[in-house]
Amino acid sequence: MPSAHPENPRTRSALSRERVIAQAVALADEKGLAALSMRALAGRLGVEAMSLYHHVAGKEALLDAMLDVVFAEMHLPVIGGDWRAELRARSVSGRTVLLRHRWAVGMMDSPRNPGQESIRHHDAVLGCLAAGGFSLEAAGTASALLDSHLYGFMAQEVSLPFTTVDELAEIGATLIGPEVQAAFPHFTRYAQERAIQPGYAFGNEFEPSLDLVLGALEVLRANPDAAATAAAAAATSASTPVATPVGPDPIEVTVPVLGVDACPFGWVGALLVPGAPRPRVILGETIGQLVEMVRADVDILVVGIDIPIGLPDSTPRQADALARTELTGRASTVFTTLTRSAYLADTRVEADAVNRRLSGQGVGAQAFGLKAKILEVDAWLRIRPTIEVIEVHPEVSFAAMARAPLPPKRSEEGRAQRLATLAASGIARPSVLKGSGYAPDDVLDACAVAWSAHRRATGDARRLPDPPEVFSDGIRAAIHV
Incomplete structure (x- = not known):
């Protein structure tokens, strides 16, 4: 059968790696990372998807190359220049660049195969610090602190549920x-x-807080032994297990429940079953498929899902506002759920106009990026599955377990603390942590959701709000902890 979209030989001949990457960046800038697929990119370029593989090895390689573009747009510190002025310019330009490429926030140091621009950028930062008089150890500490400030601030700024x-x-x-x-x-x-x-404006806090960081680095530069002392202390405690969090009593799994989180494959579930030593990880392309697959073997009582359930008509949800109050310092991890009409819009621009008219709020990239997943769950709930389904926010659940919000989930510290927190809360390390189409943070989030689902099944869970809100869809809207 002939292709439904035959390639124009002239178009294909004009295709290049640079053009593919540039269009991928443009697509992600316009519609968010969730809209970027090899098929969508090929359609934008007017070629068949297979043509792209002549220029990039796959989606992961494409993302690595896109991040290289972002690094190339940031100020490259001049080695030998005034270290403080150069690194300040680097961070200020980094914020400007990341506001332009919001999809890159949270991904900047994630490539397994970083490109030349990424390596050049990190080399310049370290070289600038070395030329400025920092010891090797102090330069490492300084570089980590600068990155934490830039990337952490941007994670908050781009996730804010307001724009004016x-x-x-x-x-x-x-x-x-x-x-x-x-x-x-x-x-x-x-x-x-x-x-x-x-x-x-929250963004006005960036440069004053950056100057505080640079001031602290000046102290570190003048006392390079401080870094070595800190490193020695860390090495001494490295063999000590992560501190056990103090939270609610550990659960004893007495009823089967399922915790679910969205992932690139579709959905990943953490199944808790009485007598099983650890959560069983299960994948499904759709939420309905995943739940029915599990129910074919296990009579689960509650399904918890990390996705908004119950879409408002014209107001923000109380659930989102109350969840933020549980996450002091990490409230930006809870995005504002859009109105139902906004989620039914075709583009983010259209959704923004609709949402502003109905609720007075703009549309964030994360909230709109999850549109397909949110509508999938909403449609599934409307067929009334014969099982209790609840909404859970993993960050809120982890904070409840540990009595405090945890560090970012994609950091090494965040992952270690999540595993320790789950273990202290009665949930052993999952059977697997990553695989094709899902990452460790997806699995750990699903486990946290399962923890709250079990608390719901045994009558120990709290609801935010209680009683839940009910909008015109008739679905009770509350986050369970």
Whole structure:
């Protein structure tokens, strides 16, 4: 059968690795990383998907090359120049570049095969520090601190559920009710006297906080032994297990439940069954397929899913606002669920217009990027599966287990603390942690969701809010912890 989209020989001859990567970056900039697939990219270029593999080995190689483009756009520190001025320019330009390529936030140091621009950039940072008088150990500490500030700040900034002062003021008015004012006076004062005042913008905090970091690095440069001392202390404690978190009593798995998280493959589930030594990891291309596959073997009582359940008509959800109050310092990990009409829009631009008209809030990339997954779960719930299905936010669940929010999940520290937290909460290391189409953070999130699902099944879970909100779809909207 002839191809439905025959290639133009002239178009194919004009195809190059540079053009493929440039169009991939443009597509991700416009529609978010979730919209980037080899098929979608091929359609944008007017060629067959297989043609792309002449220029990039696959999706992972494409992402690595795209990140190289991002690094190339950042200021390259001049080795031998004023180290403080050069590294300040590097961070300030990094924020500008990442605001332009928001999809790259959280991925900058993730490539398994970093390109020349990535390596050149890191070499220049380390060389600038070395030329500025930092010892080798201190340069490593300084580089890590600068990256943590830039990438951590950007993770918060691009995830904020508002884009204007008016939107922030509206969120503040909704969130800071009489109960919050009475229980959290410091939070209330900061919000009312600073965060929702005219002229305030979270992005304005970037350069002052960067200057604090650079000031701390000046102290480190003047006392290079500090880094060596810290490294020695870390080495001494390296053989000591991660501190066991103090949280709720560990669960004893007495009923079978399933925790589910979205992943590139589709959905990954963590199945808890009485008597099983550890969670069993199961994959499904669709949520319905995954649940039915598990139910064919196990009579599970509750399914927990890390996805918004119950879409609002014209207001922000209480569940999202309350979840943020559980994550001091990490509230940006909870995005604002869009209105149902916004999720039904074809593009983010259209969704933004719809959502602003209905709820007064703009549309974040993460919230819209999960559109397909959210609508998939919503459609599945509407056929009324004969099982209890609840919404869970893994970060909120981990914070409840550990009595404090955990570090970012894709960091080594974050992963280690999540494994330790799960173990202390009665959930052993999963049977597998990664595979084709899913990563360790997907599996660990599914395990945290399973923890909350088990608490729901045994009557120990809390609901945010309680009672749940109910919108026109008739579905109860609450995050379970």
